[in-house]
Amino acid sequence: MMVAAAFGLASSLSVVVLGDESGYALTDNQKMKLAAIEAMWDTEPAPAGLSIFGFPDMDKHVTHFDIKIPYVLGLISTRSLTGEVMGINDLVLKADERIHSGLIAYDAVEKLKADRTSAPAREAFELHKRDLGYAMLLKRYVPDPRQASDQQILMAAKDTIPDVPVMFWLFRMMAGIGFFFIAFFALAFYCASVCQFNKRWFLKLAVVIVPLPWLAIEGGWVLAEIGRQPWAVEGVLPTFLGASSLTISQIWTTIIGFTLLYGTLAVIEVRLMIAAVRKGPVEHPPVPSDGGQQQGNAGFAPLPAE
Amino acid sequence: MAIPLDYETLRLIWWVLLGVLLIGFTLTDGYDLGVAALMPFIGKTDEERRLAINAVAPHWEGHQVWFILGGGAIFAAWPFVYAVSFSGFYLAMFLLLAALILRPVSFKYRSKHADPAWRSRWDWAMFVSGFVPALVFGVAVGNVLLGLPFRLDNDLRTFYEGSLLGLFTPFALLTGLLSVAMIVMHGAGFLAVKIEEGPVLERARRIGTFAALLSILLFALGGVWVAMGQMGFRLEGVIDAQGPSNPHYAHTVAAPGAWLDNYGHHPWMILAPVLGFAGPLIALLGIRSRSHVLNLTGSSLATVGIIATVGLSMFPFIVPSAIDPQSSLTAWNASSSHLTLWIMLLVTLIFLPIVLAYTAWAIKVLFGRVTIEQVRTNPDFY
Numbered sequence: 001m002m003v004a005a006a007f008g009l010a011s012s013l014s015v016v017v018l019g020d021e022s023g024y025a026l027t028d029n030q031k032m033k034l035a036a037i038e039a040m041w042d043t044e045p046a047p048a049g050l051s052i053f054g055f056p057d058m059d060k061h062v063t064h065f066d067i068k069i070p071y072v073l074g075l076i077s078t079r080s081l082t083g084e085v086m087g088i089n090d091l092v093l094k095a096d097e098r099i100h101s102g103l104i105a106y107d108a109v110e111k112l113k114a115d116r117t118s119a120p121a122r123e124a125f126e127l128h129k130r131d132l133g134y135a136m137l138l139k140r141y142v143p144d145p146r147q148a149s150d151q152q153i154l155m156a157a158k159d160t161i162p163d164v165p166v167m168f169w170l171f172r173m174m175a176g177i178g179f180f181f182i183a184f185f186a187l188a189f190y191c192a193s194v195c196q197f198n199k200r201w202f203l204k205l206a207v208v209i210v211p212l213p214w215l216a217i218e219g220g221w222v223l224a225e226i227g228r229q230p231w232a233v234e235g236v237l238p239t240f241l242g243a244s245s246l247t248i249s250q251i252w253t254t255i256i257g258f259t260l261l262y263g264t265l266a267v268i269e270v271r272l273m274i275a276a277v278r279k280g281p282v283e284h285p286p287v288p289s290d291g292g293q294q295q296g297n298a299g300f301a302p303l304p305a306e
Numbered sequence: 307m308a309i310p311l312d313y314e315t316l317r318l319i320w321w322v323l324l325g326v327l328l329i330g331f332t333l334t335d336g337y338d339l340g341v342a343a344l345m346p347f348i349g350k351t352d353e354e355r356r357l358a359i360n361a362v363a364p365h366w367e368g369h370q371v372w373f374i375l376g377g378g379a380i381f382a383a384w385p386f387v388y389a390v391s392f393s394g395f396y397l398a399m400f401l402l403l404a405a406l407i408l409r410p411v412s413f414k415y416r417s418k419h420a421d422p423a424w425r426s427r428w429d430w431a432m433f434v435s436g437f438v439p440a441l442v443f444g445v446a447v448g449n450v451l452l453g454l455p456f457r458l459d460n461d462l463r464t465f466y467e468g469s470l471l472g473l474f475t476p477f478a479l480l481t482g483l484l485s486v487a488m489i490v491m492h493g494a495g496f497l498a499v500k501i502e503e504g505p506v507l508e509r510a511r512r513i514g515t516f517a518a519l520l521s522i523l524l525f526a527l528g529g530v531w532v533a534m535g536q537m538g539f540r541l542e543g544v545i546d547a548q549g550p551s552n553p554h555y556a557h558t559v560a561a562p563g564a565w566l567d568n569y570g571h572h573p574w575m576i577l578a579p580v581l582g583f584a585g586p587l588i589a590l591l592g593i594r595s596r597s598h599v600l601n602l603t604g605s606s607l608a609t610v611g612i613i614a615t616v617g618l619s620m621f622p623f624i625v626p627s628a629i630d631p632q633s634s635l636t637a638w639n640a641s642s643s644h645l646t647l648w649i650m651l652l653v654t655l656i657f658l659p660i661v662l663a664y665t666a667w668a669i670k671v672l673f674g675r676v677t678i679e680q681v682r683t684n685p686d687f688y
Contacts, residue, residue, distance in 0.1 A: 244393040245465045254400045
């Protein structure tokens with residue numbers, strides 16, 4: 001138990017380090033994801049505070065019953081006292097700017113499609129190509145983004161906000177489970193090494209919480225995917241343009257098909273496992289002379305395949 | 307740093323590598339598929355079937371690497387081809403994967419329980435896991451020869467307008483059956499060198515004879531169909547082999563009979579179909595003369611010849627479009643960038659020899675015929 005508890009403690013602690021590293025990476029690469037996780041609507045004076053509780057409101061762009069720990073977010077995401085963490089509203093303004101810049105790149109691309117050698121179009125494209133993906137966001141509203149109204153551009157800019165309440169709570173669930181495990185393993189490690197604690201309820205609790213890491217992992221994955229919306233590739237390819245032309249029935253067919261296939265195999269697997277457990281270990285039969293394997297008499301070996 | 311090879315050369319190299327990977331897969335995993343497809347027929351008793359299973363059991367997992375490698379190489383070197391074929395063949399791909407998923411579990415679960423009904427069920431699962439992929443691969447190749455129903459829009463997004471059942475046209479069924487015959491011939495050829503003399507080996511020789519004859523017949527029929535049918539595409543105008551990867555820049559037309567053009571321009575290419583016929587004949591010769599190594603050599607040459615024939619007939623086309631020829635993907639307009647192809651070539655030059663080396667090493671370690679005696683006594687056998 002001590003070995004298990006020690007490993008559990010070490011790995012749950014290292015998860016915090018990894019989580020901190022990827023949060024730091026978000027500060028540079030996916031500012032919107034970070035802001036949505038924190039439900040930080042407005043840019044705050046540095047260093048920003050970290051929300052631990054609240055109900056983000058997507059319509060009004062405010063968080064109700066917000067409880068914040070001052071300074072902490074600024075510290076962990078910029079690793080300085082002066083670094084600013086941009087809020088959602090400012091990021092939307094920035095997206096609006098980038099859409100306008102992207103439209104210039106889009107226009108250049110259309111010109112280049114007609115005339116590959118056009119030098120002015122090539123030059124305009126090189127200057128604005130980083131924002132081309134933002135212009136593509138408008139394709140949800142108009143077939144040709146260049147025809148978009150200011151209203152539509154603003155709508156596209158607002159589309160860059162992912163589902164904030166889901167992000168906010170998924171992250172807190174995931175992080176909560178992580179910190180729970182630190183506490184749990186610290187207790188387990190202390191108990192196993194110092195007080196020789198061996199209560200049944202504690203061991204039972206250990207079994208009950210087996211699904212939690214899995215939940216945290218799935219939560220983290222969903223968080224990463226939802227937080228990236230509306231992008232398939234951040235700033236480059238909007239999800240609705242990146243999807244293939246598969247039909248919904250085709251996708252259902254494979255989801256149901258794979259579930260049935262793996263489900264059937266899982267049932268068979270579990271029944272085989274139970275049968276093997278029932279049989280119990282057997283002592284290995286005498287080693288055949290041509291086998292050349294060194295096997296002790298007392299050793300147990302798995303059942304030979306029949 | 308300047309890239310020492312020009313774009314055209316790298317594209318050509320990656321076109322060849324695509325063929326090498328497909329052939330590598332068929333040469334190695336092909337015989338595992340063939341043996342799996344034969345499972346209900348090759349052995350009368352459980353021991354005889356286990357003889358066949360344990361002939362391929364230590365190898366198939368390593369061989370499957372070629373399949374992964376092929377998918378990865380298409381993804382990285384020919385992204386358009388990947389997008390069109392993996393989305394277009396979506397349900398076919400599902401069938402293929404479902405069948406391939408059955409393979410390892412059939413190998414492993416079958417031996418866990420002595421009940422004859424249980425084992426017979428897994429033998430049929432093994433049949434599915436060998437037969438279905440062989441058929442689907444062949445049907446896919448047939449459809450590629452015919453052209454796929456896809457188009458690229460103005461932004462080069464792909465739209466596929468076919469269905470799963472639409473893939474099973476008469477010509478595609480013919481290429482599918484050719485693929486099955488070829489792979490079964492190869493599986494039987496492999497068994498002939500890998501198991502001890504006895505009833506199973508005799509059955510493998512009989513099945514091999516039948517499969518080789520069928521391969522010759524279907525390959526010839528396929529050739530006639532390609533020549534007479536309304537099949538083929540041609541690039542017209544100036545071909546810019548160094549140009550950007552944009553299919554819309556090329557001018558492609560549907561040209562019935564064009565799949566035979568290359569043999570006029572480059573007579574050496576005729577070597578591929580010749581090998582496609584010579585291979586099964588050599589295999590037949592090996593079977594008749596009880597020279598098992600000749601048998602396997604013949605079946606190997608047959609797979610090389612038949613697959614190379616498809617590739618060379620279509621060159622430079624990789625995936626033509628039946629509904630919008632202008633969207634057709636060729637070696638000159640569907641690759642990834644010059645730098646990507648170069649970096650991947652370096653990676654391949656390092657890793658392909660490693661793959662070949664460990665494959666060869668595995669063959670060396672496991673050299674020799676599997677015997678019924680080993681099946682009875684070796685506890686590590688399935």
